[in-house]
Amino acid sequence: MNTATALSVLIVDDEAPARARLRDLLADATAEEANAVVAEAANGLLALAVLAEREIDLVLVDIRMPAMDGIELARHISRMARPPAVVFVTAYDSYALQAFDLNAIDYLLKPVRLARLVAALRKARRLSTPVPDLVLASLQPGERTHLSCHERGRLLLVPVVDIRYLQAGLKYVTAHTALRSYVLDESLVRLEEEFAVRFIRLHRSVLAAREAIVAFEKGGETEGETQWRAVLRDIPEALPVSRRQWPLVKAAAINARV
Template sequence: MKNIFLLKTGGSCMNVLLVDDEPLARDELAYLLQQNITVNTVFKAEGVKEALALLFAHHIDLVFLDISLNEENGFTLAKELHQLNTPPLVIFATAYDKYAVQAFDINAIDYVLKPFDQERINQALQKAKLALSTRLPQGPPSSPAPQKDNQFITLTNDERTVVIKTREILAATVENGELTIFTLDGKKYVSHETLVWLRSHLAAQHFIQVHRSAIVNIDNIRELQPWFNHTFILIMTNNQRIPVGRSYLKVLKTRLNM
């Protein structure tokens, strides 16, 4: 379950996401981060799906990422992050030292071993702060960079490139490794691109991820209906039905003012 801790502010502060399937490890690391003034907000996720939902819903500067996540692998998430417009920095936080070389091969900025201690976490945060200061333009917190809003995306298959207006996208789903984009005129386009790739090209004010395999145009949601086992399903304006993942429901309800 997602937890959010509001931490100290001061100077240049970072929003941090902890991804670890062990509750005690998450709580321990969150406590150590609380002691450092460079941290603003800490988000917590148990696995890749929940982490991606938080990354799409919030601005995250830094991810502390475990490698072993139940049946998932932290490297899967780390590789997906590179498809975002402004990917967060990654620090691996794990009990295993044998993956260090692989971690730095995918541009992790640090590798912290369990059990954690305050001095080592402070060192990692200082390294992240320096990396962010060289990567991001300096400016007051009240003046964020404008959000990317691409007017078009292109899909190329079999030497044919299709141009799609992003505002005409109604929904997109992934099944068996294929991305299918549904448009307002009733057409659909299939690609081998990922959902993360598509999400990085869409404006957050108009689109929202509602399931690990689905993104929808929030302006074309008609109904949110209860489904089985206390879950929900979206009915779009074209009557398409999109399931809502449990870990995405809270963010969706907030966007819909529910």
């Protein structure tokens, strides 16, 4: 008889039949590896809402989902103070699965088999550290929909579409929206690489959302050259543009209006 403490499990999949199948399989697996499904979610955003309310031991997560996919969800989970184990449930092809194997990421291939699920549950009990964000980032096909930060013990999500500009400080990056600012544990260089289509560099410590730039104003002269500032929608202060970046920023703004 299995007397181990039951693993609390969160199932995340946008398809109700897939969640039901996993729930049934987990019930069948209980005799060999104690577990209890405590919640379900149809996408990553809903899953994070569950995780904000209760501690979970294991998240079984589909990869391709609307609103927030499984890879991005895992990236946010990895930043939690006490992250649960994550096992991906996927119908990915063999080429994609090679990347999972290479990085020792546990996954269940659809249709999930009972024996493989039991093995994943046992492995989840032994997992002590989350998959590094750099590894997960290499597996994500596109850019994230949200950035995350810790504030007063909570994990807050910042929709990327709401960010007007990103500003690097000594140790952190601050994301500025129309309503408030968020301190992120991110690298400005990595953010620039990931969101190259969405943001453009104004100077060495600021990336501005291209669609948020509404005008330019003169900010004086230095060594006989006009210094320009970018005016961003919903941001009261204009942001300086370096002389090196000015031609690129101006051209990007003109192209955006064409």
